[in-house]
Amino acid sequence: MSDNRNMFIAIALSMAILLGWQYFFGMPQAERQRQAAEQQQQAAQQAPGSATPAPGTATPGAVPQAGGAPAAQVPLTREQALAASPRVAIATRSLKGSISLRGGRVDDLQLTEYHETVDPKSPNIVLLSPSGAPHPFYAEFGWTSASGASLAMPGPDTVWTAAGTALTEKTPLVLTYDNGQGLVFRRTFEVDDHYMFAVKDEVENKTGTAVTLYPYALVSRHGRPKIEGFYILHEGLIGVLGESGLHEITYSSMEKDKQVTAAATGGWLGITDKYWAATVIPDQNVKVEAKFSAGAFGNTPTFQADYLAAPLTAEPGGTVASKGQLFAGAKVVQLVDGYAETYKIDRFDRLIDWGWFYFITKPLFLVIDWIYRLVGNFGLAILAVTVLLKLVFFPLANKSYASMAKMKAVQPEMTAIRDRYADDKAKQQQALMELYKKEKINPVAGCLPILVQIPVFFALYKVLFVTIEMRHAPFFGWIRDLSAPDPTTLFNLFGLIPWDPSSVPVIGSYLMLGAWPIVMGITMWVQMKLNPAPPDPTQQMIFNWMPLIFTFMLAHFAAGLVIYWAWNNTLSVAQQAVIMKRHGVKIELWDNIRGMFSKKASAKS
Structure with missing residues (x-):
């Protein structure tokens, strides 16, 4: 019964995110189409x-x-x-x-x-x-x-x-x-x-x-x-x-x-x-x-x-x-x-x-623009700025990832405590707090990098969305406009099949799932797998669904923003893996991936 309840909660939260996206992005798109039709009618008058x-x-x-009054009736x-x-x-x-x-x-x-x-x-x-x-x-x-x-x-x-x-x-x-x-x-x-x-x-x-x-x-x-x-x-x-x-x-x-x-x-x-x-x-x-x-x-x-x-x-x-x-x-x-x-x-x-975060947004653009003048590509400038931001926030992220690595190391003890005090939540929480104190773990430290990135993420979104310098700025390959969504989609095999998924009624916009959003989703999934699993089953289910939900949501965002997020996730994975290795924490994800490929190799032989 509890599992069903958790499943319904996770589905409800997922729907809330999708509906939120529809409200803030899908509905304005429909409004623009309505206004275009209205404008045509006004032009005739x-x-x-x-x-x-x-x-x-x-x-x-x-x-x-x-x-x-109109002087003539013929437009x-x-x-x-x-x-x-x-x-x-x-x-x-x-x-x-x-x-x-x-x-x-x-x-x-x-x-x-x-x-x-x-x-x-x-x-x-x-x-x-x-x-x-x-x-x-x-x-x-x-x-x-x-x-x-x-x-x-x-x-x-x-x-x-x-x-x-x-x-x-x-x-x-x-x-x-x-x-x-x-x-x-x-x-x-x-x-x-x-x-x-x-x-x-x-x-x-x-x-x-x-x-x-x-x-x-x-x-x-x-x-x-x-x-x-x-x-x-x-x-x-x-x-x-x-x-x-x-x-x-x-x-x-x-x-x-x-x-x-x-x-x-x-x-x-x-x-x-x-x-x-x-x-x-x-x-x-x-x-x-x-x-x-x-x-x-x-x-x-x-x-x-x-x-x-x-x-x-x-x-x-x-x-x-x-x-x-x-x-x-x-x-x-x-x-x-x-x-x-x-x-x-x-x-x-x-x-x-420049928006509410004027004090972040404009300086961020000026740095990106300065790097662009050196490298000649706004996409490369965004990647370079991401590295700079990682360096700026390195001390904070380092402490956060170190705390998460310690939590990952004591995961078996945490599981044992939950099993031991399964019927007494108060004692379970007390035992966990004692474990955190003993191992010098901050259980909320993992949230700090995400909280710090929110204003920066929003500021970069504004930069990509409002500055004309980003309009029609190319990256490499199929990305010819960093301010527009990735034009490819998985559902026609990235252009190999001559079919436009966006023409499908109701769900067509959700089928425009480009290559870069998929890369972003994969890097987000890898990063989450390196983090310790949340103690609550409902939270675990939500975290498992989040990479997929964000993949579909960000498919409609500017390609430059998706590229930034994918690159930022990749740098975070590398940084987190190094820190976990220093603390002697086994990275099970790498072992699982190596095991999967070794099984395939032995099966072929």
């Missing part, structure tokens, strides 16, 4: 005229918001939306795209150094798209009039005049617009060889009276994008705004809250994806009113991050100017850190989601 209303028609002194392709307005090309080492002369927006950007898949011939990543395209995402700078003023202000339908044919690293682009009422607007764009734009907005006042205007900047996105959906990764609206600190607002939370505001001096805010982001950055010495908001354009949700800077007054015959920046590109750690340092942008490095 998106109209080509879905632009932000003119600043002159917005609430005076306020940043314009997306809204209004446009991205190419058609781009062709609908005159444009000036953007051509740099890292970017290609264009600035729309209608509205003066940055609404067309592709990242030339990044592709959709590991195939270098696959399309470039598209970051920004114009209003009217299937997935509008754009940045806008401008002015809004002061309260009570009735001025003709440039809006989304305003056609600017360009002085130049292209924006490059060496050639700025200047746009001008005369409102016919004595105000001449001038907008100058500059861009470096990566992803930082400098935007200078000037207003020359040729009227006979002073004019007060408010500079603004915004990043707007129409429709909920396809997201990874993992709870450890933030995707959505983001910013650092003075004393209110880091804001990370998901799309669903934004739709619920509708609006979040904060006053700050400097800072930054925008919208981030897993690897890419678009953020507007005011002058770090200027006071701004920042706002995150959600709205709707017809049936399409809209999301916006914007700031309204302190008002500027242009005296008659005078000129006022406002400076801002736009980061639109890949969240490369070295670049983001460099921008934060060069432009003194408050905590701009938090644009990358």
